[in-house]
Amino acid sequence: MLLFTVASVSLVFIIGIGLYYKSIPILNKLSWGQLLGSSVWKPFKGLFGFFPYIMGTLWVTGIAIVIALPLCILTSLYIVEYAPSRLRRFLMPFVNLLSGIPPVIFGVWGVLFIIPLIQTYIAPHFVEYSTGYSVLAGGIVLAVMIFPLIVSIVNEVLRTMPQELKDASLALGATKWETIKKVILRKALPGIIAATVLAISRAFGETIAVLMVCGNNAVVPHSVFDTGYPLPALIANNYGDMMSIPLYDSALMFAALLLFIIILLFNIISRVILTRLERRMAG
Amino acid sequence: MTFEKPHISVQGLNVQIGDNHILKDINIDIPNKKVTSIIGPSGCGKTTLLKTFNRLLDNTSDVKITGKVLVDGENIYDPNIEITHIRKKMGLLSQRPYPLPMSIYDNIAYGPRIHGSPKKKDLDILVEEQLKNVGLWEEVKDRLNAPATRLSIGQQQRLCLARGLAVGPEMILGDESTSALDPLSTHIIEDLFMKLKEKYSIVLVTHILRQAARVSDYIIFVYMGKIIEYGPAEQILKNPQEQLTKEYVKGYIV
Amino acid sequence: MIKRKLEEQFFKLLMVLATIVVSGSFFLIVGTIFYKGVPYMNWDMISKTPGGGFYIGKEGGVLNAIVGSMYIAGGATILGLIISIPVAIFINMYMDGKKFLSNTVRMAFDVLFGIPSIVYGAFGFLLMIYFGVRASLLGGIIAVTLLVIPILVRTLDEVIRTVPGELRDAALSLGSTRWETAKVVLRAIRPGIYTAILLSFGRAIGDVASVLFTAGFSDNIPTSLHEPAATLPLAIFFQLGSPVAEVQGRGYASALILTIVVLVITVLSELLLKRFYKNKI
Numbered sequence: 001m002l003l004f005t006v007a008s009v010s011l012v013f014i015i016g017i018g019l020y021y022k023s024i025p026i027l028n029k030l031s032w033g034q035l036l037g038s039s040v041w042k043p044f045k046g047l048f049g050f051f052p053y054i055m056g057t058l059w060v061t062g063i064a065i066v067i068a069l070p071l072c073i074l075t076s077l078y079i080v081e082y083a084p085s086r087l088r089r090f091l092m093p094f095v096n097l098l099s100g101i102p103p104v105i106f107g108v109w110g111v112l113f114i115i116p117l118i119q120t121y122i123a124p125h126f127v128e129y130s131t132g133y134s135v136l137a138g139g140i141v142l143a144v145m146i147f148p149l150i151v152s153i154v155n156e157v158l159r160t161m162p163q164e165l166k167d168a169s170l171a172l173g174a175t176k177w178e179t180i181k182k183v184i185l186r187k188a189l190p191g192i193i194a195a196t197v198l199a200i201s202r203a204f205g206e207t208i209a210v211l212m213v214c215g216n217n218a219v220v221p222h223s224v225f226d227t228g229y230p231l232p233a234l235i236a237n238n239y240g241d242m243m244s245i246p247l248y249d250s251a252l253m254f255a256a257l258l259l260f261i262i263i264l265l266f267n268i269i270s271r272v273i274l275t276r277l278e279r280r281m282a283g
Numbered sequence: 284m285t286f287e288k289p290h291i292s293v294q295g296l297n298v299q300i301g302d303n304h305i306l307k308d309i310n311i312d313i314p315n316k317k318v319t320s321i322i323g324p325s326g327c328g329k330t331t332l333l334k335t336f337n338r339l340l341d342n343t344s345d346v347k348i349t350g351k352v353l354v355d356g357e358n359i360y361d362p363n364i365e366i367t368h369i370r371k372k373m374g375l376l377s378q379r380p381y382p383l384p385m386s387i388y389d390n391i392a393y394g395p396r397i398h399g400s401p402k403k404k405d406l407d408i409l410v411e412e413q414l415k416n417v418g419l420w421e422e423v424k425d426r427l428n429a430p431a432t433r434l435s436i437g438q439q440q441r442l443c444l445a446r447g448l449a450v451g452p453e454m455i456l457g458d459e460s461t462s463a464l465d466p467l468s469t470h471i472i473e474d475l476f477m478k479l480k481e482k483y484s485i486v487l488v489t490h491i492l493r494q495a496a497r498v499s500d501y502i503i504f505v506y507m508g509k510i511i512e513y514g515p516a517e518q519i520l521k522n523p524q525e526q527l528t529k530e531y532v533k534g535y536i537v
Numbered sequence: 538m539i540k541r542k543l544e545e546q547f548f549k550l551l552m553v554l555a556t557i558v559v560s561g562s563f564f565l566i567v568g569t570i571f572y573k574g575v576p577y578m579n580w581d582m583i584s585k586t587p588g589g590g591f592y593i594g595k596e597g598g599v600l601n602a603i604v605g606s607m608y609i610a611g612g613a614t615i616l617g618l619i620i621s622i623p624v625a626i627f628i629n630m631y632m633d634g635k636k637f638l639s640n641t642v643r644m645a646f647d648v649l650f651g652i653p654s655i656v657y658g659a660f661g662f663l664l665m666i667y668f669g670v671r672a673s674l675l676g677g678i679i680a681v682t683l684l685v686i687p688i689l690v691r692t693l694d695e696v697i698r699t700v701p702g703e704l705r706d707a708a709l710s711l712g713s714t715r716w717e718t719a720k721v722v723l724r725a726i727r728p729g730i731y732t733a734i735l736l737s738f739g740r741a742i743g744d745v746a747s748v749l750f751t752a753g754f755s756d757n758i759p760t761s762l763h764e765p766a767a768t769l770p771l772a773i774f775f776q777l778g779s780p781v782a783e784v785q786g787r788g789y790a791s792a793l794i795l796t797i798v799v800l801v802i803t804v805l806s807e808l809l810l811k812r813f814y815k816n817k818i
Contacts, residue, residue, distance in 0.1 A: 012652075105792055205652070253659060263651060268644075397541075
């Protein structure tokens with residue numbers, strides 16, 4: 001048992017070390033600065049600039065958070081503070097069901113629903129022409145994917161708010177909304193931040209759904225209707241060629257390492273905030 | 284007990300939460316500018332009774348309230364009533380202090396800001412006045428912008444009292460307001476109640492008989508969701524009429 | 538006062554709208570998949586492997602991918618359980634007094650849970666190169682096992698924690714060893730174990746990024762651990778990329794199959810969990 005526990009816990013380190021070990025060849029050839037800052041991606045010439053991919057990831061993640069966060073906070077507030085208990089019991093299962101849907105299904109939905117929506121209804125108002133495959137499409141699909149994660153955490157956080165604190169504000173003659181705006185949200189802020197950080201890290205690593213709708217063009221996006229090429233999609237799309245071109249496998253493993261490090265950090269940060277919050281509320 | 288001009292008049296009040304019949308046919312009058320204490324064993328419904336006075340039960344799920352509660356002659360359970368106005372009339376002091384997650388100054392200013400947009404100068408005066416009212420001014424005047432949670436529990440409770448007074452209520456509702464405090468802070472709060480009854484009607488829920496004896500003009504004894512006896516403090520504590528009250532006052536019912 | 542009322546009403550309306558969008562997105566997704574998938578659905582889809590002209594729109598189905606997915610998700614869940622049950626028991630029974638240690642271990646599994654499947658896929662691929670295994674059923678099972686271990690451990694840990702301490706103490710005080718007590722606890726949480734299995738299976742069957750490098754793809758049903766295996770999500774992905782309308786349509790139908798399977802699993806696990814907690818309280 002001890003062995004299994006130690007082994008699975010150390011998986012965190014083993015994965016990190018393994019990916020780093022495989023990234024050494026490319027790190028010997030190019031500096032971190034070159035790898036992260038350059039936009040030139042020519043595997044045949046041994047040039048690997050990750051900048052467009054990093055920007056692609058940042059764009060889709062950013063769009064996803066901008067869409068999902070306000071929607072989810074409002075939803076959680078409604079579910080926890082306003083909805084009658086019967087409606088609450090009716091609504092929560094759907095959020096859970098949404099979290100069970102596999103990424104590839106989100107991708108299919110993105111292709112069938114979001115892409116045409118952007119192509120025919122949204123994009124024509126802003127740009128001359130768009131196929132629909134864009135960082136916006138990726139962002140929307142990702143946003144829906146992280147709905148359940150944010151809603152469930154924010155729900156938890158809101159439920160730990162003491163009734164007496166709400167009563168204190170209400171007793172002063174504040175309306176429920178004023179209480180939420182000035183007291184609850186302020187008190188819940190660390191929890192909301194933790195949920196956001198966790199959602200960002202989930203969005204960062206999402207692969208297949210984003211790959212299917214982003215267009216996968218290795219240029220830095222300048223508007224939401226531009227195509228983008230997020231890091232995970234890069235790894236997934238090129239695994240086939242990776243053994244045939246020198247350093248290519250090392251470059252892709254470096255991409256995986258990059259994802260791993262960022263997500264590890266974000267996860268640790270949010271978990272620490274959440275555990276602290278839990279302890280403070282309990283104590 | 285009946286009074287000529289009661290501040291609160293409860294008529295035929297029944298409260299059910301789920302299948303629990305918490306309060307059964309309550310009829311009482313609360314006098315103006317006196318201290319009235321509600322006593323009774325824990326779980327008897329005394330806190331629930333207090334919360335019906337400013338409709339804080341509204342947020343409990345599956346709650347059913349029937350009957351009338353008249354405040355200044357106005358039924359607060361009338362569907363057309365403006366609930367925030369009713370609550371503004373009553374300052375609440377809960378079991379444990381719950382300072383709002385903001386500075387000392389903002390805690391006091393919270394209520395006035397909600398009910399209007401007071402000028403900074405007026406607010407400053409009001410904050411100072413209310414903090415002096417509860418004897419906290421000297422202790423905190425140099426750190427008004429510090430988070431309220433940095434104060435000691437006793438100080439926090441006085442801050443909560445000042446916060447309630449800042450909206451200009453007519454009445455103070457105390458729900459076992461000293462149960463989390465040390466003896467000295469308890470003493471300070473009790474003294475404040477004695478001082479404040481000149482201007483405010485005060486209703487206290489307590490399970491400490493000696494506290495009820497120290498501060499009350501009138502006492503209501505509640506048992507199993509019913510009013511058993513109601514009268515002047517002296518009479519209830521020294522010469523109760525009902526058997527249940529006698530037993531409670533002697534400490535047989537806890 | 539009217540302004541304050543209006544503000545509250547306005548935000549309440551926003552909240553209702555947001556709630557409709559968030560919970561409605563589920564129906565939108567499932568609705569879209571049904572709408573597009575049902576016309577292409579037929580018995581051949583789930584009863585035949587791809588025929589000769591399958592990828593240009595001729596006869597065949599995705600039985601290979603269905604079976605492949607079942608093998609991988611099933612294998613990974615079984616392997617994951619063998620590892621996770623001891624881990625969950627260890628955290629709860631042997632690290633009882635050491636709060637800091639057990640919290641750190643829990644944190645590690647939370648973090649592992651957050652690592653995206655593409656990283657597990659890449660890491661699984663590294664392992665395979667290291668051990669000289671080619672893309673195969675075995676490779677897929679290993680990568681997916683890594684993916685489901687944190688899910689299993691977290692779920693099991695949660696249900697074990699609901700077992701009342703008195704039950705454990707009672708068992709221990711009767712003179713049983715910790716291991717015997719663990720068996721008592723395991724019996725008490727049996728429905729919880731089923732839930733963990735379903736959750737893990739649901740996640741495993743729907744994941745693409747982890748099997749992409751590790752399981753390969755094949756039109757045949759694998760007969761040994763060393764043969765490459767198709768998976769349903771990957772089949773959907775490939776079919777959707779095809780320029781042939783008929784093949785795309787089959788992609789929608791495959792998506793429909795996967796959606797139904799996963800929904801059934803999720804609903805079952807929800808019901809089980811609800812019953813488990815009801816019995817506890």
